[in-house]
Amino acid sequence: MDGREKGGAAAVAFEHVSKRFGDANAVDDVNLAIAEGMFVTIIGSSGCGKTTLLKMVNALVMPDEGEVLVHGRATSNADPIGLRRNIGYAIQGSVLFPHLTVEQNIAYVPTLLNSGDEDRTEAAVKKWMDIIGLPRDIMDRYPAELSGGQAQRVGIARALAASPDILLADEPFSAVDAITRASLQDEIKRIHEQTGITVLFVTHDIDEALDLGDRVLVMEAGRAVQFAPPEEILRAPATEFVNRLVSRKQSVYAR
Template sequence: MERLESMRAEAGRNDTPRAGSGRSDMPRRDAGRNAVPRAGAERVGPPAVAFHHATKRFKSSIAVNDVSVAVEEGSFVTVIGSSGCGKTTLLKMVNALVMPDEGSVFVQGRATSELDPVELRRSVGYAIQGSVLFPHLTVEQNIAYVPSLLNKHDRRRTDAAVKKWMDLVDLPSTMRARYPAELSGGQAQRVGIARALAASPDILLMDEPFSAVDAITRSSLQDELKRIHERTGITVLFVTHDIDEAFYLGDRVLVMEAGRAVQYASPHDILSAPAVPFVDKLVAKRRAAYLS
């Protein structure tokens, strides 16, 4: 499958919103889990994902309300807010599982309304809560599912992709023949991440991927994901209810309230200069720990 590189050349044909400020530096691995990334230099180039006055209604309620946000290439953006504030709906707009009623969503410079949804979804990895693996397929077959569609006449490329991503998410080769029912929660989640990455997408969407595992496993998975992002440079949008997780993983954090994007900034800026009372209340108990 041709990925979305060819679409980038046509990015100028759309009025795509650009990022207002650059991604912040990632915290050093030895800086501790309370380290907060600080603002860094501005990046040049079109955003990987951009929401332009995006609005989505479900019956009488507004799930996403006039959101305009640009996600820079290679950034790790965490999305946080109360239940029902529109986080998941916003995420699903990126791979066209949900289409906006008003406004537009752009992926690498092209409106999702102009793209073939099947091709788009093959170029955007998607990992959700509980991993949702195919129960009748082995670990190897789950990870190979999309690569085998793309490399129908080249089994070696598929095998190489499976090995690469199993290694990167720290899954031993002895697990290749296991079925999902034989895996622990953490192992299943690692398989889900490997499957989402196996087609080498430019963008990875993650919706509460670690919420179903215990605290120790969750911490380990966070570190693994951070390492994968640092090694691959993939653009990540990560929905979470956990503010500590949002600050640890994200170089930028999008805070949503009642369908609106109320602040989009580095963790440090959100902690030191909350834009609205909702954000101030959200971070108040953690401000001293993170900024000390």
């Protein structure tokens, strides 16, 4: 499966990748390429391999078979710390450092990268707070003093503060209310359009997958069963599982 436009370079590629945990195949012979600057949503049932696939991009999980390539380089040959410094990672519930302020949380990775250049780090923090839509008057607050939506925005700002090439997002909005979630979806779309960053976004919500993704990757039992633009997923489901996933949405999106 190839998500590249004609002539486009792959930011991430999975070359016949498989991963087992015990006797279970978490990821089973996934073979696809994701173009630079693409927003890919990944959807499927619980336990279908979505999060495992995501974690293989930043070498938190290594494949048993095949290769994961990031900008053409196999993760098996990369320094994992250096690799992760160029990949943002935002997860459900934000998981902020509770003993650090908003500013310190966002500044955490830039501080490591900027070798004591406080002005550069401060500029990065303010830049991403502005882009994410966080008021600067919360910079001195601690995570316990934030609303759910604010905490999730801080988590995304922290993931992006080092200006990574790739953002991995594992159900980042699932723990917030529907109104806040809609607002965060608008923000992540705007950020993608503004920065051109490559995004891999795991979700359980078919509406979210269809609305956000340039391409939608549908996983079933560890296999990539369809990788296509949202309109193709709706028009021509590749399997019965995909058909069941989108059947209630086809009439809505056809209006």
